[in-house]
Structure formats: C-alpha cells, structure tokens
Amino acid sequence: MSEQFDVVVIGGGTAGLVTASGCARLGRRVALIEREALGGDCLWTGCVPTKALVASAKLAHQMRHADAWGLEPVTPKINPKSIMNSMREAQRVTGKHDEPEKFRKLGIDVIEGTARLVSRSKVAVNSRRLTAKDIVIATGSRTSVPPIDGLKENGFLDHVSFLKRDHFPRSLLILGGGPIGIEFAQIFRRFGSEVIVVEMLDEICHKEDPDVIARIRRILQEEGIAIHSGWSVMSVRRDGGAKAVRIENTSGETRELRVEEVFVASGRRGNTEDLGLEEAGVKLHRSFVVADKYLQTTAPRIWACGDVHGGLQFTHVAAYEAVKLVRNMLFPGKSPVSYEHVPWGLYTDPEVGHIGMTEPEANAALGPDRVRTYSVEMIDVDRAVVDRTPGGLLKFVCDSKGKIVGAHALAPNASTLIEEVVLARKKGMTIGNLAGLVSSYPSFADAVQKAASLYYQDVAKGWIGNVGRRVAAWSQ
Numbered sequence: 001m002s003e004q005f006d007v008v009v010i011g012g013g014t015a016g017l018v019t020a021s022g023c024a025r026l027g028r029r030v031a032l033i034e035r036e037a038l039g040g041d042c043l044w045t046g047c048v049p050t051k052a053l054v055a056s057a058k059l060a061h062q063m064r065h066a067d068a069w070g071l072e073p074v075t076p077k078i079n080p081k082s083i084m085n086s087m088r089e090a091q092r093v094t095g096k097h098d099e100p101e102k103f104r105k106l107g108i109d110v111i112e113g114t115a116r117l118v119s120r121s122k123v124a125v126n127s128r129r130l131t132a133k134d135i136v137i138a139t140g141s142r143t144s145v146p147p148i149d150g151l152k153e154n155g156f157l158d159h160v161s162f163l164k165r166d167h168f169p170r171s172l173l174i175l176g177g178g179p180i181g182i183e184f185a186q187i188f189r190r191f192g193s194e195v196i197v198v199e200m201l202d203e204i205c206h207k208e209d210p211d212v213i214a215r216i217r218r219i220l221q222e223e224g225i226a227i228h229s230g231w232s233v234m235s236v237r238r239d240g241g242a243k244a245v246r247i248e249n250t251s252g253e254t255r256e257l258r259v260e261e262v263f264v265a266s267g268r269r270g271n272t273e274d275l276g277l278e279e280a281g282v283k284l285h286r287s288f289v290v291a292d293k294y295l296q297t298t299a300p301r302i303w304a305c306g307d308v309h310g311g312l313q314f315t316h317v318a319a320y321e322a323v324k325l326v327r328n329m330l331f332p333g334k335s336p337v338s339y340e341h342v343p344w345g346l347y348t349d350p351e352v353g354h355i356g357m358t359e360p361e362a363n364a365a366l367g368p369d370r371v372r373t374y375s376v377e378m379i380d381v382d383r384a385v386v387d388r389t390p391g392g393l394l395k396f397v398c399d400s401k402g403k404i405v406g407a408h409a410l411a412p413n414a415s416t417l418i419e420e421v422v423l424a425r426k427k428g429m430t431i432g433n434l435a436g437l438v439s440s441y442p443s444f445a446d447a448v449q450k451a452a453s454l455y456y457q458d459v460a461k462g463w464i465g466n467v468g469r470r471v472a473a474w475s476q
C-alpha cells in the first residue's frame with residue numbers, strides 16, 4: 001500500500017532540510033528520507049568539524065608565536081582526543097538546529113532509511129512505498145577516490161574517516177591542493193604533523209586570484225608544509241610501517257616520499273548510485289545529476305539541489321538552491337539560479353573571501369585593456385597591524401568604469417569582510433561608491449575604503465593626464 005505525499009525529499013543535508021522545511025511551511029505534505037543523520041556533510045563531516053579544528057589549530061599556532069603579542073611563547077600540549085572532543089561539542093551545539101524533532105514539528109514525516117526510486121513518482125524506503133507529486137534528489141557528494149595503484153589496497157584517510165578518529169598521524173601526504181586539502185594541511189601541521197601536499201595542477205587553490213594563491217602558498221610553506229604542485233601521485237606501497245608514495249611531474253621526473261598516512265582530498269563525486277535515477281529518466285553527467293537552471297532534472301517532476309548536481313559545492317549554495325527549487329516547484333512561473341553574487345570562503349588562517357572573477361578570469365572575459373585592479377596590503381591596514389595579522393591583502397578587480405567584477409580578501413574573517421562587497425555588487429554599486437562609505441576605525445573594512453580611494457587616484461591621474469596632454473597639444 002503506497003502512502004501519498006506532495007513532496008518526497010531524499011537526503012537530509014542542508015539542501016534536503018531547507019527544501020523539506022520550505023515545502024512543509026507552505027502547507028505541503030512532505031516526507032524527508034535520510035540514511036545516516038540529519039545535517040549531512042556540513043554538520044557531521046564538513047564545515048562544522050573542520051572549522052572547529054581550524055579554530056583549535058589557530059590557537060595552537062598563536063601559543064607557539066605568542067611573542068608577536070608580547071607574551072611568552074609556549075609549546076601547546078596536543079592531545080588529539082581532547083581536541084576532537086572539543087570539536088564534537090561544537091557539533092553537538094550546532095546540531096540542535098538539525099534535530100529530527102524540529103522537522104517533525106513542522107509536520108514532516110522524517111524517515112530513517114536508504115531511499116530508492118521505483119518509478120518517476122514512487123520511492124521505496126525500508127518496507128514503505130511513498131507516492132509523490134514531486135521528488136527532490138538532495139543526496140550530496142563524497143570523496144572521489146582516484147584509481148592510483150596501491151592506494152585502496154594500502155588504506156587511506158579522507159575527511160570522513162579522519163573525523164571518526166582520535167589520532168593525528170605523525171606525517172601525511174595530502175592528495176589534492178584544493179580547499180579541503182589546504183584547510184586540512186594547515187590543521188594537521190599546526191597539530192604537529194609533517195605535511196606534504198601534492199597537487200596535479202600547476203597551483204594549489206587554483207580557483208583563487210593569483211595574488212591570494214601566492215600569499216597562501218608562502219604562509220603554508222613558512223609554517224613548514226611542503227607543497228608539490230604540478231606533481232601527480234602515481235602509486236602507493238607499504239614500506240615497513242610507512243607508506244611509500246611515488247610522485248611524478250610533467251617532465252617525467254619521479255620521487256618517492258615516505259609518510260604514515262595518505263589523505264585523499266582530490267575531488268568529489270555525487271551520491272547517485274543505487275537510487276534508481278537512470279531507470280526513472282534522470283540523466284547523470286559523470287556521477288552528478290544533470291539539472292537545468294530551474295533545478296529540474298531530465299525527468300518531469302524530479303528535481304535536484306545541493307552537491308549532488310555538481311557546480312559550486314558549498315552549504316550556502318545548497319541552501320540557496322533549495323529555496324529556488326521550492327519556489328520553482330510550488331509556484332507558477334520560473335526563477336533561474338544565478339551564482340553571480342555568490343561568495344565563498346576558504347578557511348585557512350588567515351581566511352580567504354572570494355566574490356566574482358579573479359584577475360586572469362576578468363582579463364579573459366573583458367580583455368586586459370579593460371581590467372583595472374586596486375589592492376591594499378593588510379600591512380597598510382591599521383587593524384591588521386594591531387592584531388598582528390599583516391600578511392594578507394584586499395584586491396578589487398574592476399572594469400574600466402569602476403564596475404566591481406571581483407574582489408578577493410586574505411585576512412582574519414575575510415569571508416565576513418567580503419560580504420560588504422557582495423552587497424555592493426548586488427546593488428550595482430561601483431568601487432567609487434564604496435569610497436564614500438565611512439567605516440569604524442580600526443576595522444578591517446577600512447581596507448575597502450583604502451582600495452576604493454585608489455580608484456579615484458586612478459581616475460584623477462587619467463583626468464589630469466588628459467588635461468595635461470590637451471594643454472601640451474594646444475601650446476605647441
């Protein structure tokens with residue numbers, strides 16, 4: 001006997017929770033199916049635990065370098081179990097927002113189990129059969145394990161397996177220099193591990209602006225992290241109690257590195273197996289669900305949002321997409337998703353805040369002649385100096401009329417600092433408009449005015465130059 005619902009949501013991470021609660025609040029009969037625990041990657045194995053560890057690692061680093069603040073440096077006693085328990089306490093507190101009872105109170109039928117589509121409108125879970133007008137796939141993503149000789153056979157860590165442990169390896173090789181790999185590299189290093197990052201591309205954090213990348217690279221290297229970019233991991237073998245990892249660069253040069261553990265952070269894949277998607281007419285691209293700009297899959301009335309459909313894999317993007325999806329599913333007309341004004345953070349210390357295009361992206365899109373950049377070093381921002389965090393910068397990438405096409409910050413709380421620019425861009429303000437804002441002193445926002453005032457110097461230079469040239473031509 002099939003139970004009737006308006007909407008069945010598969011996956012109880014951010015995307016699924018926001019979709020289910022949105023539909024329930026709009027009076028729909030909703031079932032939400034989750035095979036592990038509500039909260040998904042963000043709460044259990046992603047944002048929350050890693051940022052809690054970033055905070056502990058930052059404190060350990062500051063203790064070692066307390067002389068910068070005029071205090072006696074101390075070597076912190078690193079007790080992995082107590083650090084991991086402190087992280088789990090942060091999870092417990094944030095997890096209160098994702099407890100099943102909260103969603104049941106909204107009238108949602110929260111079902112523990114693994115879901116599978118049995119037709120375009122029917123879902124099987126445990127021994128139940130649910131029929132729905134609309135079905136939402138929000139099953140998220142997981143580590144994609146590359147087919148490297150000996151990797152699986154000899155064992156490896158990823159964010160999920162590491163976060164279950166109470167032990168930090170003495171040495172590790174991190175496979176992948178993207179956000180996950182780099183955040184973990186700094187965490188492990190600050191907890192005392194020897195860390196090697198191997199990145200196949202020429203640069204780590206390749207989505208960031210080159211000025212930001214250069215500084216992150218320098219900061220990580222100064223902390224003792226070895227970075228091999230332009231190198232690929234070819235094989236892993238056991239060597240006594242260690243793992244011997246052979247890496248190779250594009251010129252065919254090879255090296256063998258000995259470490260206690262290999263940590264895989266080189267990519268993600270969608271959780272799309274055993275869901276009955278293809279049989280229901282839902283197309284996949286590689287492992288991700290294909291969805292259009294309205295978040296509609298290739299099968300009628302089956303929708304997808306969050307990590308499972310690839311694209312920008314962030315919690316705030318999953319939530320944004322879920323809101324759009326609910327709107328498109330339940331109301332007439334359609335509203336497309338747009339990522340133009342979506343920022344992101346990279347939670348190294350100091351943090352990265354990113355919105356819009358990098359300088360190379362703007363050069364490619366607009367042509368280098370039409371791109372202007374305005375940068376302020378944090379050493380010139382008094383707040384960064386008094387806080388003893390001077391190594392960063394704020395960089396604006398604009399067109400020749402001052403339209404902000406991108407902005408990139410490396411500073412404490414840069415993910416918050418960049419929000420001012422996100423709002424300005426969204427409201428169509430130019431960098432010139434930002435120069436007119438008054439910020440508290442001393443604040444990091446001061447960097448925004450400082451960079452914006454460079455724009456006026458640029459304009460004035462152009463104007464004075466033009467007048468000068470005219471006067472010179474006239475007087476000849």
Ligand SMILES: Cc1cc2nc3c(=O)[nH]c(=O)nc-3n(C[C@H](O)[C@H](O)[C@H](O)COP(=O)(O)OP(=O)(O)OC[C@H]3O[C@@H](n4cnc5c(N)ncnc54)[C@H](O)[C@@H]3O)c2cc1C
Binds near residue numbers: 033041116139
């Ligand atoms: C180490 C790490 C750090 C991160 N840090 C950040 C950060 O700082 N900021 C940020 O914005 N993003 C961060 N992210 C990304 C963020 O965690 C994801 O973008 C976000 O969790 C995606 O949400 P989602 O709902 O799409 O998927 P998920 O959170 O993965 O939820 C999917 C859910 O579906 C369930 N599921 C899967 N298949 C089935 C099935 N057949 N039946 C029932 N249930 C099923 C899963 O158990 C899971 O709970 C990080 C990711 C990682 C890995």
